[in-house]
Amino acid sequence: MSATQAADTGKHAVLYRMVMEKHTCPYGLKSKDLLERKGYEVEDHWLTSRAETDAFKQKHDVKTTPQTFIGGERVGGYDGLREHFGQHVKSADETSYQPVIAIFSVAFLMGLAVSYVTYDTIFTLRAIEWFFAISMCLLGIQKLQNVESFSTMFLNYDLLAKRWVRYGYIYPFAETLAGILMISGALTWLSAPIALVIGTIGAVSVFYAVYIQKRELKCACVGGGSNVPLGFVSLTENLVMIGMGLWMPIRMIWGG
Known part of the structure; x- marks a missing residue:
């Protein structure tokens, strides 16, 4: 919507945001974009120095910028502003499956892409x-x-890591190595046992913590800073590794 069209609707907003020589506030840009997408004519005021910004905060008794005024x-x-327009605002401790969905979606498309470039079709077992x-x-x-952060969260539920703390530091490298070897199909004698062992320990640990102890924990599956709840996702990750640990030697024996 153009400025003229926005003016015709009577929608007018006043925005104060930091725009300095070496810093432009990203949330100020987001606020301006959101207002314009909602059809508002934006009276855009730039706070061009730290002194000007501090004076604005003191005058309006606010701790942060940007600040938007409507009516x-x-x-x-x-x-x-998002709340004002009825949009969801995620809290700091809110659980989310978005990281997992992104990872598995991209992995699936990558699997199809590699299959296509190798076999000229996406419909293969290798995909x-x-x-x-x-x-x-x-x-x-x-x-x-962040291995340190992961290992800390991992210690909340993994049975082996609780007995041998160093396992929490080894796990990420073991999982990644097994995945790389399985992509190439090389050293199955190494990748399959790694996946089978860490997958089995992980599956038992998650099942015990979630379904027997009934604990509500965050999953370390996508790193130590995630808000993914421990449960089905982490269990699925471990079952996938168990499945691959069993399947890859079978495929190698069959010559597939």
């Missing part, structure tokens, strides 16, 4: 194998971004 009333920052192996690699990468 003379302060709506708030970007989250407040499924690659999907699972790539999933293991992507999940491993998430853990490897």
Whole structure:
């Protein structure tokens, strides 16, 4: 919607946001974009120095910028603006399956892509194998971004890690290595036992914590900073590794 069209609707908003020589507030840009998409004419005020920003905060008794005013009333920052328009605002401790959905979706498409470039078709058994192996690699990468954080969360429920703390540091490397070897089809004698062992220990640990102890924990499957609840997703990750640990030697014996 153009500025003229926005003016015709009578929708007018006043936005104060930081725009400095070396810093432009991203939430200010998001606020301006959201207002414009909602059909508002935006009176855009730039706070171009730290002193100007601090003076604005003191005047309006606010701790952060940007700040949006509609009809003379302060709506708030970007989250407040989203709430004003009835949009969902995620809390810091809110659980989310989005990381897992993204990982498995991309892994599935990558498996199909590798199958197509190799066999000129996506309809192959190897496509499924690659999907699972790539999933293991992507999940491993998430853990490897911060092994310390992962190991801390992992200690909340993994039975072996509780007895041998170093296992929490080894796990991400083992999962990633097994996935890489399974993508290539090389060293199955190494990748299959790794996947089978860590998958079995993980599955038993998750089942015990969630379905026997009835504990509500966060899953370390996508890294130590995730808000994915421990349960079906982590159990699925471990069952996939068990399945691959059993299947890859069978396929090798069959010569597939």
